[in-house]
Structure formats: structure tokens, C-alpha cells
Amino acid sequence: MMNPGGQMTHRLLCIDIETVPDGELVPPDWPEDKFPKLAWHRIVAISLVEARILRMAGVERYEVTACRSGGEADWDEGRLLRAFWSFLDPGHDRVATWNGRGFDLPVLRLRAMVHGIPAAAWYSAGDKWTNYSSRYSADMHCDLMDQLADHGAASRLGLDDMAHAIGLPGKVGGHGSSVARMVEDGEIEAVRAYCEADCLNLFALYVRWALLTGRTDRAGHDASMESLVACLERDRERRPHFGVFLDAWRASRRPAPFKVSAIVEGMKTLP
Template identity: 35%
Template sequence: MNVLAFDIETVPDLAGGRVVYGLEGLEDTDVSRAMAARRRQETGSEFPRLHLHRVVAISLAGLVEGRFRVWSLGDPEDGESALLERFFEGLDRYIPNLVSWNGNGFDIPVLHHRALINGVSAPRYWETGDHDRAFRFNNYLNRYHDRHLDLMDVLSSFQMRGAAPLDEVATLCGLPGKMGMSGAAVADAVARGEIEAVRDYCETDVLNTYLLYLRFQHFRGALDQTDYQNETDRVAAALEATDRTHLRNFLEAWRGA
């Protein structure tokens, strides 16, 4: 079975903000400030509405055809449409079980809106059993199915008052947690042209998520102690074999924790 933890990084959609808020003719900096001010008035927070997030990175970690991998989709210079197409094409090809942390609260609705805006087609993702009976009782869309497992959602018993940050839970479980930056720093990093650093940060997030998924599988009895150790060893071996600095740093922090 293919299993992939996924995470996205986004920045405010300034082009969309110009259209939605009638800000045509303004420079990017002024559009950004106007969008932030509008949201601050509405909610007290500058966090954009989900449909006004532009996807700049999608990272994955997990098993594909029996091999553990961690990577970011596409090339650093790829635009949002290309990233979205690669994500949904991968679902069509490999039909993985997806794992996320707060995916139902953020990543998935952002992907829905942005794929719609970019004209992406994703028939396998939207399958609910009309063409493939295997999806009738286990599909990507049902909150309580395993084909997409939102770990934060499940562990909180589907109640927001029980929600917890990935960084804190990962750290408490002996994992490195956040490394390199935080989500709040992504927009500034992208503006400076540091998209590689954003992709690296996103990859460490999905590593935390995948390792928490293995721990959850042990918790619910899907992996016994030996299987759990074998799967975590598989991840460590893959990180040991890489020459990518941020992944080696993750391994060292993991071992240190």
C-alpha cells in the first residue's frame, strides 16, 4: 500500500486580491497591506481566506511501491498550476492513502479552491464509488475514512477544542518538530527568492507528520512493536543515505531528541 504524508506552503494570492477587493493598479506591497488590513478588520487576524492562498510548495513523505521517499513536487520555479496538476496526477497514478496534520482544516480546502481556480482535473480524487466500488466506503472526501487521514482531526476526536499544533505534538513524541522556519515566515522567504528553503522546511514538516503517523499506527494496533521499529528504521536509513543537508539535519535532531 502506498502511504504519503503531505503538506503545502502558501502565500497570499495578490493577483486574486486585486480582483476580489478592487485593488487593480496598486503595487504588490500595497495590495498585500490592503488585504491584511481587510482581514484584520474582519477577524482580528491577517491570515487570508483559504481561497486567497496561492500554493508555492507541496511536499510528501512516505512509501511509494515499497520505497520510502521524501520530496517536493515539481521544480522550484514551477507555478501553482503545475504543482497542483502533479499532486492530483500522482493520486490518479498511485492511489495512495494520504496523511496530513490539519489537512481538513487548511490544506485540503486550499487545494480544492486553487485547483478549481487553475482548471485542474482530478477524477480519481473525487471518486466516491460511482465508477470504482472500492471508493464507496473509503474515499478521499469522507472525513471519517482512512484514504485521507487527518491525524490532528482524529486525535482531537474531531473537535477543535482538542486540536494541537504539529510542532508541539512532534516534539513531545521525541521528534524534531519545526525546523528552519515557520509558516508565518514563508511569504517573506518567497519574496526574497528563497523558495528552496521553503521546500526544505515543508519536507521536514511532512517527515514529522509521517513519523507521527507510524506512531499512531502502533497506537491503534496496526503495527506491533517490531513492525513499528522496522518502519522507523526504514525512514532513518533513507535519511542516512541522502546527501541533502536539511534531511541530514532532521536525522541528527531526531537522534538527539
């Protein structure tokens, strides 16, 4: 997709973050069951699925090149943020999130502000109508939850709900509510693995949405899913959560957890 500046988006980044309350900002009397304000979230993991955007015969397909977390397990928040905002290639990267406009990106920007880190990449590309902050254009930032809810006209679904609906494993290795305890117990690698699994779900959901909206076709959808499977197979021995995700995905009995071509080709044409 060509953005208004004449640049072609060439990389898809499916991004998710994990946070814990910033103990220096959250008031002592703040109720434990009340969600902290966005600036009060300290980032402990930034994960992504990275894929090349390929264009063939007017449609896209997505070739996965990596699923990983930024930096190393012992990096502090400031170092994670500096690396993330340096990594984003404004105008050339398309960002996909789940509730990213409501949480992930505001937190990434606000915490960059706390640390005095520039996030100019988010503001420097596009025009008034198509840019990373635009709610109604999915060309540079696609908040998939908001897109599927028709920008609030329909009920919003959780990532886990929609993942299960199309045959994906959903949450693997934890839940957002357990991240703080995991960090306290020194299980940051487990947090990073959990965050990466959310990115895997997000990528597959994005591919299915791309088919739904005509950005890709059946062949492109299936090739993109095969690319994700290849990534998981390649690294499953070294990164066991990949194998857990892939095995659960393969066990799905939903109508089309992996491919859609065979199902569509077998359907009868309506009169």
C-alpha cells in the same frame, strides 16, 4: 486496507503544502493578522513522504521510498497542481495530513478549480462511507490532527507540539509565518526544505498513531522508523536539512523517539 471498491491501498503519502497570499484576490484592506480565505492561498510548495504499505501477519509497516517536493523550484502554481493531481492514484493511495481536511486539501482543490485543473482523483474512489473526503474513516485520508483530537471532542494540537511530545525535532528551517518573506527573498528551495521537514514529522507521527490504533505492531513500528532513518542517512549529504532533522531527532531524550520494542519488553506486567 481494502477499500470498498475492492482495491488495496499500497502507497502512503504524507502530504504538506506551503502557501502565500494571492495578491490579486486578497483585498487591500484585509487585516494582516487575519488568516486569508482558503481560495486566496497561492501554493508555492507541495511536499510528501512516500512509503510502500507492506502487510505482514495482519498488520502494516511502512517502507519509505522518498521524501521530496513536487516539481522544480521554478514551477508555477498551475504546473505544481497539474503534477499533483496526476500523481495521486485514486483508491490505491492512502493520504495522511495534519489539518488536511481544514486546510491542505481544500486549498489544493480550490486552487485547482481556479486554474481549471481536474481533481477527479479525489472524488472517484470509495463509497459513501469510505472515501477521501470521509471525516470518520482513516483508510483513504487520515487527517492525523483530527484523529488525535477525536474529531473535535478533545483539544487540537499543532504538528510541532505533538512532534516534540514524542521526541521528533518539529519545525526545521522556518515557520509558516515566514514563508511569504522567504518567497519574496527568492528562497524557494528553503521553503521546499521546510515543507519536507514537516512531512518527515508527519510520517513518524503517523507510524506512532498506527501503533496506537493497532494498524501496526511494535516490530512494524520500529521497522518503519528505521526505514525513515535510512532515507535520511542516504541523502543527508546532498540535502542538508535531512541531516539537521536526523541529528536533532537522535539527540532527543523523550521516552521512545525511535523504537518502542525495547521499552515495552522491559516493562513489568501490572498485577
